[in-house]
Amino acid sequence: MNNPKIVMQAKNISKRYGQVTALDGADFELLDGEILAVIGDNGAGKSSLIKVLSGATIPDSGEIMLDGKTVHFHSPIDARRQGIETVYQDLAVAPAMTIAENLFLGREILRPGFLSKFFRLIDKKKMLQEANRHMQDLKIGIRSMQQSVETLSGGQRQGVAVARSAAFARHVIILDEPTAALGVKEGNMVLELIRNIRDKGLPVIIISHNMPHVFEIADRIHIQRLGRRAGVVDPKKVSMSDTVAVMTGAKQPADLGDGLLIA
Amino acid sequence: MTQPASIQPKKSFLERLPSLSILGPVVALVFMTAFFGFSTTTFFTSRNLSQILQQVMIVGVIGIGQTLVILTAGIDLSCGVVMAFGSIVMTKFAVEYGVPPILAIFAGIAATTLFGFINGILITRVKLPPFIVTLGMLNIATALTLIYSKSQTISGVPDALLFFGNTLKFGETQITYGVILMLALFTLTWFILSETAPGRHLYAVGNQPEAARLTGIPTDRVILVVYTVAGLIYGIAAWLLVSRYTVGNPNAGQTENLESITAVVLGGTSLFGGRGMIFGTLLGAIIIGVLASGFIQMGIPSTYQLLITGALVILAVATDQFTKRKS
Numbered sequence: 001m002n003n004p005k006i007v008m009q010a011k012n013i014s015k016r017y018g019q020v021t022a023l024d025g026a027d028f029e030l031l032d033g034e035i036l037a038v039i040g041d042n043g044a045g046k047s048s049l050i051k052v053l054s055g056a057t058i059p060d061s062g063e064i065m066l067d068g069k070t071v072h073f074h075s076p077i078d079a080r081r082q083g084i085e086t087v088y089q090d091l092a093v094a095p096a097m098t099i100a101e102n103l104f105l106g107r108e109i110l111r112p113g114f115l116s117k118f119f120r121l122i123d124k125k126k127m128l129q130e131a132n133r134h135m136q137d138l139k140i141g142i143r144s145m146q147q148s149v150e151t152l153s154g155g156q157r158q159g160v161a162v163a164r165s166a167a168f169a170r171h172v173i174i175l176d177e178p179t180a181a182l183g184v185k186e187g188n189m190v191l192e193l194i195r196n197i198r199d200k201g202l203p204v205i206i207i208s209h210n211m212p213h214v215f216e217i218a219d220r221i222h223i224q225r226l227g228r229r230a231g232v233v234d235p236k237k238v239s240m241s242d243t244v245a246v247m248t249g250a251k252q253p254a255d256l257g258d259g260l261l262i263a
Numbered sequence: 264m265t266q267p268a269s270i271q272p273k274k275s276f277l278e279r280l281p282s283l284s285i286l287g288p289v290v291a292l293v294f295m296t297a298f299f300g301f302s303t304t305t306f307f308t309s310r311n312l313s314q315i316l317q318q319v320m321i322v323g324v325i326g327i328g329q330t331l332v333i334l335t336a337g338i339d340l341s342c343g344v345v346m347a348f349g350s351i352v353m354t355k356f357a358v359e360y361g362v363p364p365i366l367a368i369f370a371g372i373a374a375t376t377l378f379g380f381i382n383g384i385l386i387t388r389v390k391l392p393p394f395i396v397t398l399g400m401l402n403i404a405t406a407l408t409l410i411y412s413k414s415q416t417i418s419g420v421p422d423a424l425l426f427f428g429n430t431l432k433f434g435e436t437q438i439t440y441g442v443i444l445m446l447a448l449f450t451l452t453w454f455i456l457s458e459t460a461p462g463r464h465l466y467a468v469g470n471q472p473e474a475a476r477l478t479g480i481p482t483d484r485v486i487l488v489v490y491t492v493a494g495l496i497y498g499i500a501a502w503l504l505v506s507r508y509t510v511g512n513p514n515a516g517q518t519e520n521l522e523s524i525t526a527v528v529l530g531g532t533s534l535f536g537g538r539g540m541i542f543g544t545l546l547g548a549i550i551i552g553v554l555a556s557g558f559i560q561m562g563i564p565s566t567y568q569l570l571i572t573g574a575l576v577i578l579a580v581a582t583d584q585f586t587k588r589k590s
């Protein structure tokens with residue numbers, strides 16, 4: 001893995017909301033097979049950046065490239081068609097519906113045959129089997145795919161949301177604060193799940209304010225500051241306190257030595 | 264996370280039990296039927312039972328539309344009078360304008376469907392709350408019905424409009440085509456809700472609209488279709504109404520507005536949306552019918568029936584609230 005290929009790239013992205021500049025010429029790069037953490041102070045533009053990458057907002061200027069080809073997303077559905085799945089912080093699941101239904105919500109497996117397709121008859125058995133397979137794949141220990149999501153713990157629910165993305169993502173998974181509302185044990189469970197996904201070859205972008213989590217899981221850390229990328233650091237070579245210092249502006253990225261991967 | 268998922272989906276005993284929301288109405292119905300059966304000699308006659316089904320037919324069919332609406336976390340206060348308007352259109356077209364009966368029926372159903380569509384547009388495009396929209400529509404449809412019919416009952420209705428009043432005889436028991444149509448509509452709705460993708464989307468939209476939207480479900484379109492289809496169902500109910508009473512009655516439908524909501528709630532469907540079973544509404548409508556009939560058989564004033572129904576509704580909503588809080 002000397003020169004892993006760049007899966008997703010954004011160049012010089014700007015986005016203004018009235019007087020507020022949320023993104024001010026931000027760059028971004030995601031490498032194949034990595035977990036990239038995006039960190040930054042409140043208002044640094046993390047969510048804005050991620051929304052541009054997932055098609056939820058359209059930037060004022062700048063370019064997004066997927067596998068080296070320029071793409072234009074007009075909605076999250078566009079991004080999803082390109083194999084980019086996003087787990088939004090809340091509201092990701094329908095609690096009264098079963099796990100299997102949630103996994104396939106909006107993308108139900110239909111029964112074979114022309115008439116079934118026309119009337120959009122769902123194949124419950126197949127969806128159940130597939131749900132079991134996916135959850136097993138990701139080593140999520142949930143007994144029954146037919147229980148409703150509201151019977152699950154917070155971590156398991158997040159697990160369902162992440163598993164859904166993993167099941168459909170062909171390119172990139174974006175997670176916005178996946179461990180924010182979780183306890184220690186449940187947080188670790190979700191981290192483990194994210195590692196499983198990475199190990200299956202899908203690159204993951206994760207936004208988090210939780211530095212221990214970031215340092216535990218990330219292969220590289222993208223530091224967002226004042227609407228731009230302040231730098232990308234290697235968590236194995238840079239300390240948590242130095243990273244936070246760059247994030248808050250107490251230190252310059254150049255002070256980090258060879259732990260700084262991209263300035 | 265630690266142990267791998269088991270392949271066989273197993274359900275615990277508790278999970279297998281039908282939920283309280285459907286068990287409640289079944290138990291209530293069984294008790295009521297038993298009570299009235301023992302207290303009167305007339306309740307368990309086939310004549311009375313088919314009478315009850317007749318009674319249930321209108322509320323039941325309207326209740327199907329109401330259930331769809333409530334599953335999306337909406338409400339329709341205008342259903343009964345929209346049906347009444349449809350029945351006036353049908354009878355007036357057929358009797359006064361001499362339009363072929365089939366076309367008159369079609370016009371009536373088109374009118375109620377249009378009402379539903381307008382409700383849907385106001386809710387999804389103008390973003391008005393369903394309660395307000397349908398409250399306004401309740402008044403508008405009431406007024407239009409009276410204006411259009413000049414408050415006159417329309418009689419001399421041709422046979423085609425009375426089709427669903429015809430009966431099938433099984434020995435002593437008589438069942439009207441209308442009751443059969445009602446059961447068919449319930450079954451069809453059940454099938455769509457549980458076996459098709461749009462059916463499942465309806466539940467998702469009612470349960471967690473934002474999650475549904477983010478998975479790519481066109482939530483506004485689902486809601487618009489639901490109100491429109493509800494309007495269409497009220498049009499079918501209008502045909503049943505004319506079949507049952509053999510006239511176009513401008514004062515019909517007043518009690519059905521709220522009775523349909525009562526039936527839905529008694530049947531265990533959540534007013535918060537996203538939870539409920541269509542056959543629960545049939546149970547709910549039958550409960551209302553059984554109460555009404557039983558009280559008449561026992562010679563108890565209908566005021567007491569209102570009292571009991573009211574208490575049952577509160578009980579049902581309390582159960583709903585409780586299950587929601589638990590999760």
Ligand SMILES: Nc1ncnc2c1ncn2[C@@H]1O[C@H](COP(=O)(O)OP(=O)(O)OP(=O)(O)O)[C@@H](O)[C@H]1O
Nearest residue numbers: 017020021022040041042043044045046047048049
């Ligand atoms: N829809 C919007 N309308 C107006 N201003 C916005 C909007 N979205 C973001 N902003 C502004 O853009 C800036 C960057 O916001 P963004 O949400 O990207 O920050 P963030 O890094 O995700 O912060 P946090 O850690 O608090 O989530 C902020 O000043 C914010 O107020």
Ligand SMILES: [Mg+2]
Nearest residue numbers: 043046047048
């Ligand atoms: Mg944010």
